[in-house]
Amino acid sequence: MTALLLDHAAPLLTEAKGAIVDLWGVVHNGVAAFPASLDALARFREGRAAPVVLVSNAPRPQQLVYQQLDRLGVPRGLYDAVVTSGDAARDSLAGRAGARVRHIGPPRDLPLFDGLDLRLVADMAAADLVVCTGLLDDEVETADDYRDELEAARALGLTMVCANPDRIAARGSKIILCAGALARAYEAMGGTVEWHGKPHAAVYHRALDLLGTAPDQTIVIGDGIETDIPGANRQGIPALLVTGGVHADLWGDPPDAARLRQVLDEHGLKVAAAIDRLRW
Numbered sequence: 001m002t003a004l005l006l007d008h009a010a011p012l013l014t015e016a017k018g019a020i021v022d023l024w025g026v027v028h029n030g031v032a033a034f035p036a037s038l039d040a041l042a043r044f045r046e047g048r049a050a051p052v053v054l055v056s057n058a059p060r061p062q063q064l065v066y067q068q069l070d071r072l073g074v075p076r077g078l079y080d081a082v083v084t085s086g087d088a089a090r091d092s093l094a095g096r097a098g099a100r101v102r103h104i105g106p107p108r109d110l111p112l113f114d115g116l117d118l119r120l121v122a123d124m125a126a127a128d129l130v131v132c133t134g135l136l137d138d139e140v141e142t143a144d145d146y147r148d149e150l151e152a153a154r155a156l157g158l159t160m161v162c163a164n165p166d167r168i169a170a171r172g173s174k175i176i177l178c179a180g181a182l183a184r185a186y187e188a189m190g191g192t193v194e195w196h197g198k199p200h201a202a203v204y205h206r207a208l209d210l211l212g213t214a215p216d217q218t219i220v221i222g223d224g225i226e227t228d229i230p231g232a233n234r235q236g237i238p239a240l241l242v243t244g245g246v247h248a249d250l251w252g253d254p255p256d257a258a259r260l261r262q263v264l265d266e267h268g269l270k271v272a273a274a275i276d277r278l279r280w
Contacts, residue, residue, distance in 0.1 A: 005257050006275045009221075012240055013044050013280070018213035020204070020237065021079070023056040023065070025223035025245030026278055030171040033072040036279040041078040043280040052079040053207040057197040057227065059109050059133035059163035059179060060086040081210045085197025086112050086133075088206075089163035092196060093118060093131070100126055102153070104146065104182065105133030105163075112163060124152045130160040132183055138176040143185040150182065154191040165197045167226060170246045180226075198224070199231030208235075221278060223247065229269045241274040 006012065013019070019041075024030060027037050044050055058065050062082045070076070090112060093099075097117040102124050103110070112133060113120065121127050130153050135141045143150075153160065162183035169178050183193045197203055211218060215236040222228020223245025232239035241264075243255040251260040254276050264271065 004274055006273045009275050010280050012273050016219035017217040018051045018211035020207045020220045021054050022222035022228050023054050024169050026221055026242050028072050033074050040278050040280040051211045053210050054079050054082045055203055055207055057085040057164045057166045060111055062087050083203050083206050085164050088196035088202050089161055099128045102127035102130045106136050109133035130158050132160055132179045133163045134179045135177055143181050146182055150186050154189045159192045159194055160186050161194045163196055165195050168246055198227040204231055204235045225267055233270055238272040241271045242278050243274050244276045
């Protein structure tokens with residue numbers, strides 16, 4: 001392994017012909033975009049038109065993520081495409097025409113179902129499957145608030161489609177719970193979960209197809225040791241870990257190199273390098 005901690009990502013990024021870049025924690029925090037990250041993406045593409053695919057575990061169709069990036073001031077010229085866990089989930093749900101769905105998640109995620117031949121039901125007993133996109137109030141609630149509903153689904157033998165595998169995410173300065181936290185709780189009860197998004201293979205295959213690059217020619221940039229880095233490792237794609245994201249409390253901010261290596265070893269993860277914030 002080269003030097004674990006980098007001050008600047010340029011030496012690593014210039015070796016890659018394409019990039020798969022996480023959104024939350026790398027490009028923005030849900031509230032504001034990071035200027036240094038935008039500069040790094042611009043320089044990565046400068047003079048060689050290197051392709052960039054943004055990958056998000058947002059449980060919504062990609063067009064809504066495009067709109068969010070526009071609102072946050074992320075220029076469309078910095079990336080070529082967006083791949084979301086929401087789109088992966090939609091592809092699966094499209095094959096369940098006529099199914100009755102109990103949706104667990106906030107109203108803002110309802111566009112996930114637009115145009116699909118599904119019927120949303122309020123009563124778990126009337127459902128054919130559960131689709132989880134998150135918690136109704138992700139800044140206050142925990143998985144325990146959903147225990148009775150999850151137990152009811154498990155007793156009925158319902159499959160849960162998880163449209164966002166993230167367990168936690170950083171929104172501004174707050175850590176919030178995501179759909180992955182409920183899906184993990186459901187699995188722990190003995191329920192069956194169908195996962196869509198990072199770290200699972202389909203989104204990486206889609207991103208590589210859009211990039212047109214081989215895994216060893218590509219770099220994954222992400223802050224998640226439960227999603228981004230495991231996904232990259234499984235697909236044989238070199239990874240740059242952004243340590244100042246959602247897991248910063250595990251190794252400090254700025255990170256302690258020894259503690260960072262220990263955490264990575266404990267999780268069986270490999271990275272090409274790490275940097276506190278994405279910067280060229």
